Structures are given as structure tokens and as C-alpha cells.
Amino acid sequence: MRRAYTDQVFINCPFDERYRPMFQALIFVVHACGMTPRTALEVENGAEARIEKLARIIGECCHSIHDISRVELDDESGLPRMNMPFELGLFLGAQRFGEGRQKKKTCIIIDRERYRYQKFLSDIAGQDIRAHHGSAAELIRVVRNALATTLPPEVLLHSGATMAGRYARFLEDLPRLCGLLGMDPLDHGHRDLAVLIAQWLEVEAGEWARAA
Amino acid sequence: MPTKKRPPTIKPSPLKSNLKASEVRKAILAVFAARAARERQAPPRTR
Numbered sequence: 001m002r003r004a005y006t007d008q009v010f011i012n013c014p015f016d017e018r019y020r021p022m023f024q025a026l027i028f029v030v031h032a033c034g035m036t037p038r039t040a041l042e043v044e045n046g047a048e049a050r051i052e053k054l055a056r057i058i059g060e061c062c063h064s065i066h067d068i069s070r071v072e073l074d075d076e077s078g079l080p081r082m083n084m085p086f087e088l089g090l091f092l093g094a095q096r097f098g099e100g101r102q103k104k105k106t107c108i109i110i111d112r113e114r115y116r117y118q119k120f121l122s123d124i125a126g127q128d129i130r131a132h133h134g135s136a137a138e139l140i141r142v143v144r145n146a147l148a149t150t151l152p153p154e155v156l157l158h159s160g161a162t163m164a165g166r167y168a169r170f171l172e173d174l175p176r177l178c179g180l181l182g183m184d185p186l187d188h189g190h191r192d193l194a195v196l197i198a199q200w201l202e203v204e205a206g207e208w209a210r211a212a
Numbered sequence: 213m214p215t216k217k218r219p220p221t222i223k224p225s226p227l228k229s230n231l232k233a234s235e236v237r238k239a240i241l242a243v244f245a246a247r248a249a250r251e252r253q254a255p256p257r258t259r
Contacts, residue, residue, distance in 0.1 A: 169247075172247070173240075173243045173244075173247065176243045176246065177239055177240060177243050180239040180242060180243065181231060181235075181236065181239050195236070196236070199233065199236050199237060199240060200240055203237055203240045203241060203244070204240075204244070207244060
């Protein structure tokens with residue numbers, strides 16, 4: 001299936017266990033806004049170099065979400081993780097130097113605190129940096145509000161609070177659902193999660209419409 | 213002459229490696245029904 005460029009959202013965030021609740025929230029809110037989340041995790045192809053994969057996915061996405069909250073010193077190496085600022089730079093470069101549809105690119109930059117980036121990435125000063133304060137509900141609200149501005153005027157979205165409530169119900173259902181499907185709620189890939197979320201939202205919307 | 217014992221029938225596992233969208237949908241509906249039943253049985257909230 002060919003997906004529309006303007007419906008695709010590149011997600012640039014940490015992929016570790018500690019970030020899992022936030023990562024799931026990002027996948028959820030993008031789907032809840034009727035768009036398609038894309039990450040470097042979606043395809044594991046040893047024949048494609050990581051930078052090639054990132055460039056391909058970024059080229060296919062009109063929108064992006066960059067969570068730079070985890071640019072911090074690693075406990076073991078004592079070094080910061082720079083992948084998120086690097087991918088943000090790649091996306092901004094595509095928007096600036098790319099042609100045609102690449103010029104339409106939009107990005108949402110999020111950190112833990114609103115002005116923390118000034119200490120490590122002051123080159124992005126002047127961009128509107130949002131803060132999630134480590135809360136999945138706040139992350140959902142921020143992303144929903146930003147993505148809503150990219151949609152045509154005839155499209156109305158649920159509020160961030162409503163979406164956060166739906167996400168809480170999804171998390172409650174996830175272990176039971178995985179049990180029924182023979183899946184592990186703590187070990188599923190991007191694709192599995194995206195399929196479950198998309199289907200869950202669709203079924204839930206049907207139930208909602210029936211109850212109304 | 214001793215009768216030949218039939219080998220035990222091996223039943224396929226109900227879990228398939230390729231789940232269809234309709235099966236995922238059925239599982240979601242089952243989870244929703246279980247949640248609705250739990251909510252119906254929960255005692256009413258008091259102030």
C-alpha cells in the first residue's frame with residue numbers, strides 16, 4: 001500500500017527499555033491522529049547501512065518528532081548519546097536543501113524541560129521547543145496539538161486528554177491482548193506494536209460510535 | 213494377532229505464527245468485553 005507523504009511521521013527517539021512507555025505513547029498518538037509512524041526500527045535489513053535507512057525514511061516523511069530528552073551522560077561510558085541530535089540535523093538538512101516536497105517538512109522538537117537544549121544544542125535556538133517533563137500524557141498532548149496544525153481544517157481530532165485516556169486503556173488491555181495472541185507485551189517490535197495499536201484504535205472507535 | 217496401536221494424533225497448536233487481521237480484531241473485542249464485564253461488577257464509587 002502506498003502511503004501519502006503528508007501522513008508519514010518520522011520518530012526520532014531513544015529505543016531502550018527505560019523509554020518504552022514514551023515510545024509506545026508516540027506510536028499511539030501518531031496513529032490516533034490518523035497518521036503513520038516511521039522509525040529506524042521498522043525494517044531490519046543487514047544489507048542496508050543505518051545511515052541509508054535513516055535517509056530513506058526521512059525522505060519519505062513530511063513530519064517528524066524529535067525527543068532530545070535523553071541527551072545526557074551515559075552511566076557506563078560517561079559519554080552523551082548523540083544519535084537524536086544527529087537525526088534532527090539530518091531532517092532539518094533535508095528540509096533546507098531538499099527540493100519539491102522536501103520543503104514541506106515540519107518538525108516537533110521535545111525535551112524534558114523547555115530551555116535545557118540551550119546548554120547542549122544552542123544552534124536550534126529560535127525553534128519552538130516543547131517539554132514533556134517525563135510524562136507520557138503530556139507527550140501525547142504536545143504531539144497531538146502540533147500534528148493537528150498540519151491537518152486540513154475539516155479534520156478535527158480528540159483532545160490530548162482524551163487521547164491520553166485512550167492510551168491508558170490500551171496499556172491496560174495490552175497484557176491480556178498479547179496473551180490471547182501469543183505475543184510478549186515486553187518484547188514486540190515496532191511493526192507488531194504499530195499493528196496492534198492501529199487495530200485497537202479502529203475497534204475502539206467502532207465501539208465508541210456504537211455507544212454514542 | 214495383536215492389534216496395531218494407532219499413533220497419537222498430534223493436534224496443531226491453536227497459536228499460529230501468521231495472525232490474520234480478523235483474529236487480532238476478535239482478540240481485541242474479547243478484551244473489551246472482559247473489561248466491560250469487570251467494570252459492571254465493580255462496586256459503585258463512593259465519595
